[in-house]
Amino acid sequence: MNIVQTLIGNTFEQGLLFAFLGLGVLLTFRFFRFPDLTAEGSYPLGGAVAAALLVAGVNPFAATFAAALAGALAGIVTALVHTRLRINAIIAGIIVMTAVYTVNLRVMGRANTPLLTTPSVFGDIVAALNAFGLPLRESVVANIAILAVFVAVVAAAMAAFLRTDLGLAVRATGENETMIKALGVDTDWTKMVGLGLSNFLIALSGALVAQNHGFADIGMGIGILVTGAAAVLIGEAIFADRTIGVWIFAAIVGVLIYRLLVVLALYVGLQPIDLKLITAVLLLLALALPRFRHRLRFG
Amino acid sequence: MLTLESLTKTFFAGEASEVRALEDVELTIGDGDFVTVIGSNGAGKSTLLKAIVGLVRPEAGRILLDGRDITSDPVHRRAGWFGRIAQDPNDSTCAGMTIEENLAMASKRGRVRGLRRAVTPVLRENFRAALKETGLGLEGRLETRMGLLSGGQRQTIALLMATLANPRLLLLDEHLAALDPKTAELVMGLTDRLVRERRLTTLMITHNMADAIRWGSRLVMMHRGRIIFEAAGAAKAALTVEGLVRKFHEAGHRDLADDRLLLS
Ligand SMILES: Nc1ncnc2c1ncn2[C@@H]1O[C@H](COP(=O)(O)OP(=O)(O)OP(=O)(O)O)[C@@H](O)[C@H]1O
Numbered sequence: 340m341n342i343v344q345t346l347i348g349n350t351f352e353q354g355l356l357f358a359f360l361g362l363g364v365l366l367t368f369r370f371f372r373f374p375d376l377t378a379e380g381s382y383p384l385g386g387a388v389a390a391a392l393l394v395a396g397v398n399p400f401a402a403t404f405a406a407a408l409a410g411a412l413a414g415i416v417t418a419l420v421h422t423r424l425r426i427n428a429i430i431a432g433i434i435v436m437t438a439v440y441t442v443n444l445r446v447m448g449r450a451n452t453p454l455l456t457t458p459s460v461f462g463d464i465v466a467a468l469n470a471f472g473l474p475l476r477e478s479v480v481a482n483i484a485i486l487a488v489f490v491a492v493v494a495a496a497m498a499a500f501l502r503t504d505l506g507l508a509v510r511a512t513g514e515n516e517t518m519i520k521a522l523g524v525d526t527d528w529t530k531m532v533g534l535g536l537s538n539f540l541i542a543l544s545g546a547l548v549a550q551n552h553g554f555a556d557i558g559m560g561i562g563i564l565v566t567g568a569a570a571v572l573i574g575e576a577i578f579a580d581r582t583i584g585v586w587i588f589a590a591i592v593g594v595l596i597y598r599l600l601v602v603l604a605l606y607v608g609l610q611p612i613d614l615k616l617i618t619a620v621l622l623l624l625a626l627a628l629p630r631f632r633h634r635l636r637f638g
Numbered sequence: 639m640l641t642l643e644s645l646t647k648t649f650f651a652g653e654a655s656e657v658r659a660l661e662d663v664e665l666t667i668g669d670g671d672f673v674t675v676i677g678s679n680g681a682g683k684s685t686l687l688k689a690i691v692g693l694v695r696p697e698a699g700r701i702l703l704d705g706r707d708i709t710s711d712p713v714h715r716r717a718g719w720f721g722r723i724a725q726d727p728n729d730s731t732c733a734g735m736t737i738e739e740n741l742a743m744a745s746k747r748g749r750v751r752g753l754r755r756a757v758t759p760v761l762r763e764n765f766r767a768a769l770k771e772t773g774l775g776l777e778g779r780l781e782t783r784m785g786l787l788s789g790g791q792r793q794t795i796a797l798l799m800a801t802l803a804n805p806r807l808l809l810l811d812e813h814l815a816a817l818d819p820k821t822a823e824l825v826m827g828l829t830d831r832l833v834r835e836r837r838l839t840t841l842m843i844t845h846n847m848a849d850a851i852r853w854g855s856r857l858v859m860m861h862r863g864r865i866i867f868e869a870a871g872a873a874k875a876a877l878t879v880e881g882l883v884r885k886f887h888e889a890g891h892r893d894l895a896d897d898r899l900l901l902s
Pocket residue numbers: 649650657658659677678679680681682683684685686725
């Protein structure tokens with residue numbers, strides 16, 4: 340593979356792995372209008388639960404699903420802390436994030452679980468396709484194809500959900516809680532649904548990343564919320580329309596562009612240890628750019 | 639249908655800034671009544687409506703709906719009974735969602751929300767028909783985001799939302815206040831038609847004395863948290879704007895001169 344192929348491959352593979360994260364963060368950051376720090380816990384929780392189950396010999400699909408459910412649970416706990424104890428949502432997220440750190444260590448029993456010898460959803464799908472006579476090998480291209488289909492299905496499901504009666508209620512909860520309550524919606528419940536779903540998707544990302552990278556690490560969630568927020572904001576900066584379909588599409592495109600920028604930064608000589616700084620700068624740019632553009636146009 | 643028994647609400651109780659927003663309010667609204675509520679700024683009108691829907695918890699008194707005590711029910715559990723337009727036009731709709739999404743949410747008032755598609759083709763047709771009747775030309779803009787509409791358009795949608803699911807009681811909090819006279823006339827006409835067509839029991843707050851006299855079957859005047867005057871039927875029909883202003887005066891209202899200015 341030449342260098343361009345490597346760059347593009349890396350962008351799409353890692354970007355699509357993060358797409359679920361982007362969709363999860365979209366739900367809280369945009370629709371609930373607050374940065375849900377549970378993400379910093381639920382993302383490595385997804386990795387940890389998947390890793391522990393895979394090491395224990397559980398089927399990769401079951402392990403991945405269980406990992407996502409664990410994330411949903413973390414989100415539900417945050418929602419309960421917020422609604423029942425009337426604690427600020429950001430603080431509630433920080434509390435749960437902190438607690439989940441220990442849970443992650445307990446689940447894995449150590450700080451890092453290698454997954455090089457265990458099966459993964461990627462390997463299993465390739466094997467299944469081979470059984471159907473498709474001569475596919477486990478490769479970056481195969482992973483991208485698998486992830487693309489998976490992301491498309493999840494994105495379509497999410498778009499459909501956000502257009503259901505419950506989905507509308509969840510969106511309205513973030514936008515005008517008094518109104519939707521006055522229409523008979525228990526917003527404690529919709530907050531649980533929203534935060535549960537968001538962290539389900541974020542943990543799904545964590546579980547898939549762990550399988551793709553071949554390890555789960557206690558530190559893998561550090562700065563993950565900023566990554567998701569940067570992706571969502573980049574997507575927003577590109578697409579002006581604000582329909583549900585566009586929101587979701589923009590979040591996915593945002594993740595891919597974010598990933599491309601990171602890959603390019605590494606390519607021009609920045610080191611992996613510089614990653615968080617790169618992420619922070621990208622988020623800053625994504626936040627500042629629309630305002631800057633606004634000024635250019637009207638100022 | 640709805641009975642308020644010595645409803646009392648005090649803000650900042652015990653402090654120097656104590657406000658008695660509701661004081662021993664007694665009011666019975668029968669099925670089919672259309673009650674207009676007037677009163678100076680801070681009289682407690684909005685607080686009264688908020689207490690009915692549950693946004694404000696009274697510290698004394700009871701709210702009975704068909705004889706059932708709902709005083710301590712949370713907002714969402716009594717929502718099925720009430721359709722309310724808030725005083726602030728931004729409060730009654732979701733700006734980031736489309737017209738049809740707002741209407742769809744309202745059409746499920748008080749019902750369990752599941753995983754069915756919210757805006758079905760049938761609903762969309764209903765919304766289109768309802769919008770067409772308003773004469774605002776919004777029937778072709780169902781997918782427009784609410785935030786892009788003018789105040790009058792938003793209040794009209796809010797009115798449709800409040801009445802869509804046929805609430806037991808329609809609560810209107812100065813829903814014409816932010817509208818220009820012509821739009822206000824239009825929206826009031828629509829209000830009256832919806833109320834009559836659907837036989838909605840209605841409580842309407844207004845600062846427009848002429849409107850308060852012209853519309854509805856009963857009139858209630860509030861002052862400093864109390865109901866100080868009521869009229870119904872022929873007695874209400876015989877009221878004049880001047881007469882009402884005099885009533886304010888009798889109640890010890892000091893800003894009479896200002897009011898006269900405002901009302902003239
Ligand atoms: N949440 C609150 N906290 C403190 N005081 C409040 C609150 N809501 C209302 N009040 C006070 O209660 C009194 C009644 O307010 P309310 O909004 O019911 O008046 P209103 O009759 O609707 O007036 P307006 O015609 O100006 O809308 C006012 O003195 C107001 O300052």
